[in-house]
Amino acid sequence: MAKQKTARDLALEVLLRVERTKSYANLLLSPALAKSTLSERDRALATELVYGTVRTWGTLDWVLQERSRMPLDKLEPSVRMILRLGAYQLLYTRIPPSAACFEAVEQAKKASHAGSVRFVNAVLRRLSRERTQLKFPDISADPVGHISLKYSHPEWLVRRWLERLGLEETVALCQANNLVPPLCLRVNTTLIQRAELVAHMENRGFTVDAHHIVPEALYLRGAGAVEKLPGYEEGLFTVQDESSMLAAYALAPKAGERVLDVCAGPGGKTTHLAELMKDKGEIWALDIHPHKLALISKSATRLRLGCIKVQEGDGRKLPVEFQEAFGKVLVDAPCSGTGVLRRRADLRWHKTPEELVTLPKLQLEILTSAARAVVAGGVLVYSTCSLEPEENLEVVNAFLASRPDFRLADMGPSLENIIQESTLRQGFLQLYPHKHKVDGFFLARLERHEEGTAHG
Known part of the structure; x- marks a missing residue:
């Protein structure tokens, strides 16, 4: 045997x-x-x-x-x-x-x-x-080598962060990336209130910790397999980091509106939008990968959400019928993922500096295409889970240079009740694991002028 x-x-x-x-x-x-x-x-x-x-x-x-x-x-x-x-x-x-x-x-x-x-x-x-x-390289003589080896990050990434953030913050960021992140759940508020789900979990022996930012978030300790948790099959919650929840809040959809989620797979933000809309209205979830669309549909069914429609498509080439057809559009663009290194243990070793040259071109293409779906007076939110300026504010600024009918819009009304950051009024937000205790994330809210016209 x-x-x-x-x-x-x-x-x-x-x-x-x-x-x-x-x-x-x-x-x-x-x-x-x-x-x-x-x-x-x-x-x-x-x-x-x-x-x-x-x-x-x-x-x-x-x-x-x-x-x-x-x-x-x-x-x-x-x-x-x-x-x-x-x-x-x-x-x-x-x-x-x-x-x-x-x-x-x-x-x-x-x-x-x-x-x-x-x-x-x-x-x-x-x-x-x-x-x-163990004797690591001297931090004064070789800060890149010291941090790279002591905190196990690639040298090219450490070098970038040192130049932008300085020594103390780079060390703190690398330390945060090495902590195992807690399991964060988003309460499905169309089915249950947060206090009810907390009691539901605690009555079954789980330890529940409070949210840092978003009110419908909670942290569960000693959870094991998510699919086996009480309430999972009933659709009472989904797994999502708090930082990602802010994308739906920034878009601020209302019940009855027509919303487009570009690059929607695997559906965490799509389903959150539906929950904020009380499952009333219409959300189109677009993604180029069929298997991700299947995941969105599966999640929507489990969460008892009926307002989501899925469509296969390339975010760089929206269907003709999507032109100026939505009041709210979300672009959660493909990115380097440098904000989620704590959650993806080996991601740091797969990334290369070359991606920060190629990815912004793709991101700008998708953002420019998605903008054509926004009606005059509508809102476009751009997000990534990257910490790198090339993928974030630089993409937004390049987009604005080509679309003068859009402008960065104050996010204070949407977010200041749950997070206080000085850049909210300027229309963007950058979160860091070591500062905010959530995944690294970037958000920008753009509004299309009423008098603007769509560009072909």
């Missing part, structure tokens, strides 16, 4: 596939856990090991290379990954060092030959002895 797979075995398999296929960890871990027979405790351990290892990948490789007589890239992939897993446990968890080293050696026995077993044992035993005396 085959020996049952352990949490570490599952983590190793997923991590090897992440490295081999360059896939995102969450896309590989979720199906692996679904097929496993691990206990809840071991599922939690496997999840921690996978996400923790990919989050700290850069630092782990540096620490291991300092203690290895062989270049890491010359090692067998399985041996290299076993070392990373062991190093993560030694440096970032409360797992006893003896257990971390023992389990790594046991994995090496199954994955490679006796020489590799001795090598893994020697490297990790040395790291176990030296783990409290």
Whole structure:
């Protein structure tokens, strides 16, 4: 009878596939856990090991290379990954060092030959002895190297943030990106009030924490699988970060209005718009990816929302019938995602500086196209989950230069009751994880002049 797979075995398999296929960890871990027979405790351990290892990948490789007589890239992939897993446990968890080293050696026995077993044992035993005396580059002489290695972020991104935010804020941002974010739920106010859902959860043994910004948000501790939470199937809530909830508030739709959500998948903002409209009116959800449209429809059904219509289409080329057909339009543009690094553990290692050249062109194309759907006197909201100016205010300013019939509009009436930021009156908002305790997010509210005409 085959020996049952352990949490570490599952983590190793997923991590090897992440490295081999360059896939995102969450896309590989979720199906692996679904097929496993691990206990809840071991599922939690496997999840921690996978996400923790990919989050700290850069630092782990540096620490291991300092203690290895062989270049890491010359090692067998399985041996290299076993070392990373062991190093993560030694440096970032409360797992006893003896257990971390023992389990790594046991994995090496199954994955490679006796020489590799001795090598893994020697490297990790040395790291176990030296783990409290790691020497990072001096922060004064090499701030980029220090922050990059101590807080495990790519150097190019650290360099950008240092230039724009300074040393103290860059360190705080990187630290915030390394914290595991809490599970944030958005109450479906068409079905239940926040106080009722809080009581519903607390009566079933969950700890509920208060929102930071948005009144219909709540945080749940020790939740486990979202789909198994009480009230999920009944549509009482959906998972969404508070920062993303602000997009619907900025657009401020009213019951009975006609709204367009461009780049709508997977539907978090679309369904929030419907809830704010009390499910009265008409929301068109446009997306280029059919599988995302399917997710929107599935979410709308679960949340008991009937005002959402989905349509496949490219945001850069709106259907003719959408021209000047909507009073409210939301563009949540594809972006680098530098505001959600805490939520996407390995995203930092997939991003490149080149994206900040190519993405703004796409974002401007989509924003310019979406603007053609806005009626005179209507509102256009542009949002991203990026911290980078090239994707945010610079895109908005480039758009305004080509569309003088639009202008940045005061967001105070829509948002100042829930968040206080000096730029609201100027028509835009930038949120940071280390400042606001939510995902990084950018918002701009644009209004089309009554006297303006649509551009072809």
